[in-house]
Amino acid sequence: MDVSSILDSLNDAQRQAVTAEHKPLLVLAGAGSGKTRVLVHRIAWLVQVEGLNLHNIIAVTFTNKAAAEMRGRVEEMLEVPAAPLWIGTFHGLAHRLLRRHWQEADLMQSFQIMDADDQKRMVKRVLREMDLDENQWPPREVCWYINNKKEEGIRPKHIVAGEDELEAIRVRIYQAYEDACARTGLIDFAEMLLRAHELWLNNPHLLAHYQRRFQHVLVDEFQDTNTIQYAWLRLLIGKTGTPFVVGDDDQSIYRWRGAKVEHLQRLATHFPELQTVRLEQNYRSTGNILKAANAVIDNNTGRLGKELWTDGHDGDLIQIFSAYNEREEAEFVVTRIRQWQNDGNERKESAILYRSNAQSRVFEEMLIQGGIPYRVYGGLRFFERAEIKDALAYLRLCANQNDDAAFERVVNTPTRGIGARSVTMVREYAQANSCSLWHAAAACVADELNFPRRAAKALHVFLVLINEMSKAVEKLDLGEQVEHVVFSSGLIEHFKKEKGEKAEARLENLDELISAASGFDVDEVVNAMQSDDYEDPELQLDPEEVSPLVAFLAHAALEAGEGQADAWEDCVQLMTLHSAKGLEFPLVFMCGLEDGLFPHQRSINDSAGLEEERRLCYVGMTRAKEHLYISHAERRRLYGQDNYAQASRFLSEIPTQLVHHIRPQVSVSRPVMPTLRRAALVREPAPEGLSLGQAVMHKKFGPGVVMNYEGQGSHARVQVNFQDVGAKWLVLAYANLQVI
């Protein structure tokens, strides 16, 4: 076997990982150190050198994008279709298992996936049924509670509320929500993972089968696994599987959504034979960028330890720009981008990164003003758009008429005279008879006595519509099905009436939905759901096939699609630091590096939160290949208020010899704080000697900046943003502040 094609392009550490013996392996892969390459080459090694079958390998990622890229690169390298290789997101793989074993998983065959929006609606419905006040039980928080429990593998029956009455109610809501989901054949994202875990726990023969099959378990971005994902992996690996885990504790930025970096440390306990390989050579950034990033992340405690290096040149210094306000910051960035493109570079090679979405606004305004095309990442994605979800809801009703969520969504969309009153009655009937809304509606229509004739008629029209729709659609192929539903639902008419640019876009989206369905590769997905385990007679797979419609609906929920379109256009890239993870750009601007914004105020007070912010900073810095600009504003308008902030503490963690400070030119008109003056005049006079933006020193809290004040004389209070402890309100008379 000629191994050179697999190994030649690798460095020593990469090669060590790729060729490792069959023992648990942890690859600590720094940013830009070629981790995807290692995963892909590892698979090629197992297949081409060790003679394993792709069929015996499973690879897990967090995003569809990563999964698709990996599959593509494996196919490219092996020059064969990688269909027998199971590769996908945790959710995608869990979904595949649940479709195959829906009976063992105690699901209905046509079960559908709810996204976060569907889930919230479902929770609202449950709250209404339980007569609980939405203000007291915000659906957002209820969802959060339920998802958290599921991510920890906890069912309602496991929770002992004890004396805690509020907790007891939460558990009751959780239980009612589960009942509603079961009744309507819907599962949320967290449920997929938990269900897949329970599937194996409750069906040892299935677990044994998959353990036998998947001798090699590859995991990408392992630092992002939550409790249930790790538990699922451990089950699969069992005593015989070999985990090949790639991750980076320094790039763990999803603690807030349940990710546990600790899993990286625990790996060594759970797998005593674990070997660790560090990938520290970086192929992305210049030396100075790496030195700066290393220096920042070095302030974190409990790291597994890793230091990026490059054999390339040092490159530019890190350029730090102190702006007067957010407008000046944006002006500066736009000027530099214009320079960049005038120097013959592409706009899409530049990225503006920020901590929170609200910051994009000023940049967008400035870019529009400057006539520079840009693209903002994030926001609603294709399958999350209202009109698309409406159309999908009709399709869902065709596939499963007990889908109450879909029923509620479209029963009066477009409006057809079924008001809140009627829906409430249907809901009450459904609850009283514990049946689906669909059955309840049919019963209400039949029961002329208690239901207003007018409403009954309208409801009847809807029932007939759906009935005819599902009948008409039966023998059509997928594209025609979607087309039929989009038109006969009345959605097209509905949006045609609406007029305006927005409605125009909605119509286009519905058109695109039809094309998406027509071009949907039914075979690929349906086949994946079906058996590729022919040689295992013990594995009983349901012979019935998954309908293309059900497969398409699952695809829509699982892969919400791209955000704004036109990635190919030459645009400046705007995104949050979180969305930038995994990407790289020759020219990077990290903006708004101010204490309180980044690190965010809500993370500033606990060390775990602060360390995660620091990792986010590290992630941002290591996105830059050649030029890294970091900017902050002395003053920033946020929520309609002017705020004064100090430069982010992370800035001072960059060694000064790596930094070039850019000061705004004096000639740039710097207004003499007109708004500040007005504010000071209109408001009560500032306490003596203090003004907004004034730097002060406190005995205990250290240096800070005056952000706000109120009250007079001995009652006067000031809000000071302290460098070390964040913003605090202090009674001026006691604070003993020193002006500095």
Place this chain on the structure above:
DNA sequence: CTCCGCGTGGTTTTT
């Protein structure tokens, strides 16, 4: 049913 006005809350995101 639709429209308007008020009130409120406002890191980070994938599946």
Place this chain on the structure above:
DNA sequence: CCACGCGGAG
């Protein structure tokens, strides 16, 4: 400041 959701009026 602004975007969203809810409740009342037409």
